[in-house]
Amino acid sequence: MQTVTSADGTTIAYDRVGEGTAGTVILIGGAFSYREFATMVELARTLAADFDLTVLNYDRRGRGDSADSPGVYDVANEIADIAALVEAAGGKAALFGWSSGAALALLAAAEVPGVTEVVAFEPPFVVDPKDHVPPKDLEAKLHPMIAADDRNKTVRYYMTKAMGMPWLMVTAMRVTPFWKDLAATANSTAHDWAVMKPYMRGKKLDAAEWSGVTVPVLVLAGDRTAPMLTKGAKAAAEVLPNAQFAELPGVSHNPKVSILAPAIGEFLTRTR
Structure with a gap:
């Protein structure tokens, strides 16, 4: 390193x-x-x-x-x-x-x-309004979760609301060994959203x-x-x-x- x-x-x-x-x-x-x-x-x-x-x-x-x-x-x-x-x-x-x-x-x-x-x-x-467009208040809800270090909630929220993944799919991921890696990087999703926010509006x-x-x-x-x-x-x-x-x-x-x-x-x- x-x-x-x-x-x-x-x-x-x-x-x-x-x-x-x-x-x-x-x-x-x-x-x-x-x-x-x-x-x-x-x-x-x-x-x-x-x-x-x-x-x-x-x-x-x-x-x-x-x-x-x-x-x-x-x-x-x-x-x-x-x-x-x-x-x-x-x-x-x-x-x-x-x-x-x-x-x-x-x-x-x-x-x-x-x-x-x-x-x-x-x-x-x-680029298509018919596709999944994240909610306008995503940032307002995401940042407090990160500030509270609620990593599991942050992963679920970002995957479903920002990325548009089905809730059941994310729930199933919760019991996999991979979830710990998602939780470890959860607080960085605010940086991803800062990049993508202007370009996910349909x-x-x-x-x-x-x-x-x-x-x-x-x-x-x-x-x-x-x-x-x-x-x-x-x-x-x-x-x-x-x-x-x-x-x-x-x-x-x-x-x-x-x-x-x-x-x-x-x-x-x-x-x-």
Whole structure:
């Protein structure tokens, strides 16, 4: 484990995997994800081994070994965290983001010098009012749960109200060994919501708002994912100035690394 210090003094923990010659990519997880999550670990190792990439796999603030800024949930801080990681990578790196991490990666690409490319896997933009639109008071209810450190309630609330998962599915997850990992990262969901709040309102994305993302972008979605996520991914590719969309066969929002990693690696190393 290595660390960097973000602009506001928050310590961000990361693992450096591989010492490749084909460039560096920073992995950005979504809600409840963290750097020791099995999919993130496997993805980091595969990109390093198969594509000669150096991979920085980090804990977003409030997760794992990274510190937090309790009560302060500002997207600018998470973008600054990424800027610190890019600097640690030598001033130049690509970004891979999953779910809310994909949206964060796109936002960072417009602000952080040295970002070379972005691969965005299923950014959860809600662009159709017929799909699940989180309640307008979500933040007002979520923040007190976090302040009270009521982690089980926070997981249930965020999964059902923000992510739109069925209540019965979340209830069933409560008895699985995986629940403890969800509870451990529950308080970081306020950071996810700070990223996603403007883009889950059932409205079309504004191309002008994304015009600053000029680096090459690959937007990915699986053919077994929820239609809402596919709509959001396609909408992102349409408004970004330099983007392409691809659909991965046999992949859901919980991706198979054996299929996801080649799509990422081939895009990032295509000109090297």
